[in-house]
Amino acid sequence: MTDGLRRVDDLLRELAPRIVGALTRRYGRFDVCEDATQEALVRAARLWPGEGIPDNPRGWLLTVASRLLIDQLRSEDSRRRREDAVFAATPQSELLGRPADAIADPDAARSDRDDSLKLLFLCCHPSLSVPSQIALTLRAAGGLTTAQIAAAFLVPEATMAQRISRAKAAIRSAGIRFELPEGEATERLRAVRQVLYLVFNEGYTASSGDELTAPSMSDEAIRLTRLLRRLLPDDGETxxxxxxxxxxxxxxxxxxxxxxxxxxxxxxxxxxxxxxxxxxxxxxxxxxxxxxxxxxxxxxxxxxxxxxxxPSMKATDWPQILGLYELLEMAEPSPMTTLNRAVAVAMVHGPGAGLRLVESLEADSRLARSHRLLSTRAHLRELAGEYDAAASDYREAARRTASIPERRYLTGRFLDLESRR
Incomplete structure (x- = not known):
C-alpha cells in the first residue's frame, strides 16, 4: 500500500465512527445510517486517492452518507405508501423526524461532536452475541468492510454479512437507543474492552489459517483502544x-x-x-x-x-511474574490464567510443581478441546525430562490446533523428541 492510499485508509477508519454516530444521533436508525456510511466510505476510498482528500473530509463523508440515507428512506417510504395508503398523506419530513434538508446541513457537517463512545457501547450491547459484537464493532466503529472482516476471520463474506445484518436487526427490533448507558455503564464498558481484547488476540495469534498473525486486526484493536482511552482518559483498565x-x-x-x-x-x-x-x-x-x-x-x-x-528468558524476573499471576488469579480467576501461572511456577519452583498445577486443570471442561493445555504440559514435561510423554502431548496438541504455523511448530517439537529415542 502506497503512503497516499495508507493515509486515505487511516483517515477513513478514523472518521467512520463519527459519521455513523452523527447520523444515528440525528435520525435514530442505526441500521440504515451504518449502511449509508459504509457506502460513503467505499466511494471515498475509490475517489480520494486520485482526486485528493477534500478540505473537509468529515463534511464530505457526512454529506454523501446523508444523501444516500435520504434516498434509502425515500425508497422505503415509497414502498410503504404503495402498501398502505396512510403513508400517502404523510409528509416526508414527518417520516424522517427532521426536515429533509437538515440532513445535509453544512453546519452539521462541521460539527466536532464525537459520538464514538456511544457507538462502541451500542455495538457491544449485551443482547448481542460476542461474535456479533466483534463484527459490528469492526464495521461500524472500525470502518472495515464486510469482506475485510470476513477475510480476517476466515469465513465467507456472505456469512459475515448475515451476522452483521442480524446484529443490526436485533438492535432495531429491541429498540436499543443510541445513548450512553447509566446503571449498566460499567458492564457495558467491560464488554467493549473484552471485544477489543478479543479482536487484538485474533490479530496477534490467529485462531486458524496459514498465517500466525493477522496484523490488520491487532492494529485495528490498538487504534480503537487508543480512541477509547482518549474518550475515557481516567479509566485505569482502559x-x-x-x-x-x-x-x-x-x-x-x-x-x-x-x-x-x-x-x-x-x-x-x-x-x-x-x-x-x-x-x-x-x-x-x-x-x-x-x-x-x-x-x-x-x-x-x-x-x-x-x-x-x-534482556533474555533466563534473566526474566520470574518471581515477580509469579506474584503478578497470583494477583491476577484472585482478581479474575480463569483456567487460562492458571495455565499461564503454571509456567511461572515451573520457572520458579521447577517443572514438577508446574505440572502439578496443570494436572489440576485436566478435568476443566473449558479446556477440553483446547490445544493450549496439552502444549503447555508438553513443554513442562520436556523441561522435566519426560520426553516420551512430552512427545505424545505435542503430537495431540498439533492435531487439535487450527493454526497452521502452530501445528507445524508443535509437530516439529514432537519429531525432535521422537528422534532422541
Whole structure:
C-alpha cells in the first residue's frame, strides 16, 4: 500500500465512527445510517486517492452518507405508501423526524461532536452475541468492510454479512437507543474492552489459517483502544488494556521466521522487538497502577512489561511474574490464567510443581478441546525430562490446533523428541 492510499485508509477508519454516530444521533436508525456510511466510505476510498482528500473530509463523508440515507428512506417510504395508503398523506419530513434538508446541513457537517463512545457501547450491547459484537464493532466503529472482516476471520463474506445484518436487526427490533448507558455503564464498558481484547488476540495469534498473525486486526484493536482511552482518559483498565496490547504487539517482529514459522518467546531475537511500543506501554502501566483499584488488564500489562524489559528468558524476573499471576488469579480467576501461572511456577519452583498445577486443570471442561493445555504440559514435561510423554502431548496438541504455523511448530517439537529415542 502506497503512503497516499495508507493515509486515505487511516483517515477513513478514523472518521467512520463519527459519521455513523452523527447520523444515528440525528435520525435514530442505526441500521440504515451504518449502511449509508459504509457506502460513503467505499466511494471515498475509490475517489480520494486520485482526486485528493477534500478540505473537509468529515463534511464530505457526512454529506454523501446523508444523501444516500435520504434516498434509502425515500425508497422505503415509497414502498410503504404503495402498501398502505396512510403513508400517502404523510409528509416526508414527518417520516424522517427532521426536515429533509437538515440532513445535509453544512453546519452539521462541521460539527466536532464525537459520538464514538456511544457507538462502541451500542455495538457491544449485551443482547448481542460476542461474535456479533466483534463484527459490528469492526464495521461500524472500525470502518472495515464486510469482506475485510470476513477475510480476517476466515469465513465467507456472505456469512459475515448475515451476522452483521442480524446484529443490526436485533438492535432495531429491541429498540436499543443510541445513548450512553447509566446503571449498566460499567458492564457495558467491560464488554467493549473484552471485544477489543478479543479482536487484538485474533490479530496477534490467529485462531486458524496459514498465517500466525493477522496484523490488520491487532492494529485495528490498538487504534480503537487508543480512541477509547482518549474518550475515557481516567479509566485505569482502559489504560491497562492499551498498555497490554502495545507491550504484546511489540514482540510481533520476532515471532515468525522469514518463512512464517513460529518462534517461541524463549528463542526470539529481542533486538527485533519494537522499543517505542515497549516504552509507551511501560509508561502507560506505570502511570495507571498507582492511581486506584488495579484490574485484570493492568495486571496482565504489568506481566507483559516484566517480560519486555528482560534482556533474555533466563534473566526474566520470574518471581515477580509469579506474584503478578497470583494477583491476577484472585482478581479474575480463569483456567487460562492458571495455565499461564503454571509456567511461572515451573520457572520458579521447577517443572514438577508446574505440572502439578496443570494436572489440576485436566478435568476443566473449558479446556477440553483446547490445544493450549496439552502444549503447555508438553513443554513442562520436556523441561522435566519426560520426553516420551512430552512427545505424545505435542503430537495431540498439533492435531487439535487450527493454526497452521502452530501445528507445524508443535509437530516439529514432537519429531525432535521422537528422534532422541
Amino acid at each position: 489504560a491497562g488494556l492499551l498498555a497490554l496490547m502495545l507491550l504484546t504487539d511489540a514482540r510481533r517482529p520476532a515471532r515468525t521466521r522469514p518463512d512464517g514459522a513460529l518462534v517461541p518467546l524463549a528463542e526470539q531475537d529481542r533486538t527485533l522487538w519494537t522499543q517505542s511500543l515497549i516504552a509507551e506501554g511501560v509508561a502507560l502501566i506505570s502511570d495507571a497502577l498507582p492511581r486506584g483499584e488495579v484490574g485484570p488488564y493492568q495486571l496482565q500489562a504489568a506481566i507483559a512489561a516484566v517480560h519486555d524489559e528482560a
